Amino acid sequence: MAVVSLLNQAPYRRAHSSRERLNVADREDESWLHGDNRHNNNHALENKRSSGCRGTLTGSHQCSIETCDRIAINVSGMHYEAWQTVFERHPSTLLGDPNKRQRYYDRRKREYFFDRHRPTFEAIFNYYQYGGGLRRPETVPDDIFQSELDFFEIESEEIDAYRADEGYVEETILLPEGPIQKKIWMIMEYPETSKPAYVVAIISVLVTLVSIVLFCVETIPSVQHVECVPGNSPDFADPFFIIESLCTFWFTVEVVIRIIVCPSKPNFFKDFKNLVDITAVIPYYVTLSNVLITMDCDSANTSTSLAFLRVIRLVRVFKLTKHSAGLQVLIMTFRASLQGLLLFLVAMIVCILLFSSAIYYAELGIDESQINSIPDGFWWAVITMTTVGYGDKVPVGVWGKLIGSLCALAGVLTLSIPVPIITENFNKFYAHKTGRGRI
Incomplete structure (x- = not known):
């Protein structure tokens, strides 16, 4: 009998979906309406549902999905x-x-x-x-x-x-108002817009590479030479001087044209790359001016204080980012990963301070110890944590070697902090920069 009772109750115990329950509630609500009031109430209820307004529910009203709320x-x-x-x-x-x-x-x-x-x-x-x-x-x-x-x-x-x-980067393009200035600005700034702009970009890249190669080659001892003998006139026919003059001339013409036709002078001088372009040619003209005024190579020594500015020529390699999607992705990746890199830097500093102090006191009193101070420990900790291991500073005692092992393990774990962040940002920027979205 118990089984029969349960079976008889089965139709009433059947589970309804939320949609079915709401439909049942709708029919119950409509059963309240009768006579002439039924048509009027239905019409009012329909207007209320379609209007999207919010109403006050009465005590006998059951809330459902078609109400205003x-x-x-x-x-x-x-x-x-x-x-x-x-x-x-x-x-x-x-x-x-x-x-x-x-x-x-x-x-x-x-x-x-x-x-x-x-x-x-x-x-x-x-x-x-x-x-x-x-x-x-x-x-x-x-x-x-x-x-x-x-x-x-x-x-x-x-x-x-x-x-x-x-990883999308919105770039605001500001163009000059004049048609001639606009055309020149497009040629100098956007290589993909026309063939002349592409040719100018290729020349700029080649001149930049030649300038960088010349900067490196002239420091080789076998090719170093004295451009002029003190007391004599300078040798303007020197190949290094000619090549450097041609490269500087191109850089100067490029900067001057871009300054003249740029749409906004304040924005132009706020751009770091433009400041680098201007600063890169200053040492050459300062040295050349001194030589031409005195016509003596000794006068070139007075401008040696500006010689360090020549290193800025190497920064011109970042101009290649306008023509290389890979370099653009690399720069954007490090910029987006700055927070993760700062976290890694903090962790590195803490570990360096900890292990350099520990190795110093562990090696203190040992005659063969190579860690003579905590600053010596700084260098040893950096080399050990980065797994470079030059071997110029090594622990000698047992406790020092144990600390060195822990330092190496801590370095491996610390170096793994920024890797996922950089990888994720690189994948996002690379996918959008190359036009291949993730699926």
């Missing part, structure tokens, strides 16, 4: 529902504005229907409910995700934050 959304067959206040927190978006979302309302099913990408809407719905930033699911391509954000009219500042987090 809750919104039902159907995205390609996937149903979502939430309080209207959830969407009202974002009034400028498609779902947050009743007038914008009204055209997607299905009166027969009493829901808003969107034939859109379901996995993307999952992230958008979470953004509405919980706030915070937008997070793209790993299985959603970036172009689809951004198109869905545009369709639902998500706030522009949130989209910009998402793009920055994904």
Whole structure:
């Protein structure tokens, strides 16, 4: 009998889905309406549902998804529902504005229907409910995700934050007003715009490489020579002097033209690369001026204090970033990984202080000890933690070797801190820079 009783109750114990339960509640609500009032109440209820307004619930009213306080959304067959206040927190978006979302309302099913990408809407719905930033699911391509954000009219500042987090770099292009200046500026700054601009870029790259090679070669002892004998006139026919003069002449012409046609002089001089271009030619002209005034090589020694500025010529290699996507990705990666690199630097400093002090006191009193002070321990700790191991400073005692082993292990763990951060940022920047989004 007990079994029969349970079976008889089975139809009443059948589990209903949330949609079925709501439909049952709808029928119960409609059973309350009768006579002429039924038609009028139905008409008023329908107007209330389609209007998107919020009403005050009576004591006998049962809240359901089609009331003014809750919104039902159907995205390609996937149903979502939430309080209207959830969407009202974002009034400028498609779902947050009743007038914008009204055209997607299905009166027969009493829901808003969107034939859109379901996995993307999952992230958008979470953004509405919980706030915070937008997070793209790993299985959603970036172009689809951004198109869905545009369709639902998500706030522009949130989209910009998402793009920055994904590795996009927005570049503001400012052009001169005059047509001639604009054309010259495009030739000097944007090699991909025309063939003359591409030729100028190739020449600039070659001259930069020649200047760097010359800077390095002239320091080789076998090719070093005295350009002029003291007391005699300078030798302007020297090959090194001629090549350096030609390179400096090209750099000078390039900088002068860019200064003349640039759209904004303040912005031009705020750019570090432009300041490097200007500073790189100063030592040459200072030295040449002294030589021409006195016509004596001894006068060139008066400008040796500016000789260190010639090293800045090597910084010109960063001009190649305009023509190399790889170098651009590398610079953007380190810039985005700055916080992780600072954390690594702090960890390195702490470990260096700890192990250098420990090795000094562990080796203190040993005659053959090579660690004579804690600063000596600094150098030893850096070399040990980075696993370079020059061997110029090594522990001698047993306790010193034990500390050295721990220092090496700590160095391996510390070096692993920035690796995942740099790798993740590099993958993001490289994917977007080369036009290959993740899938």
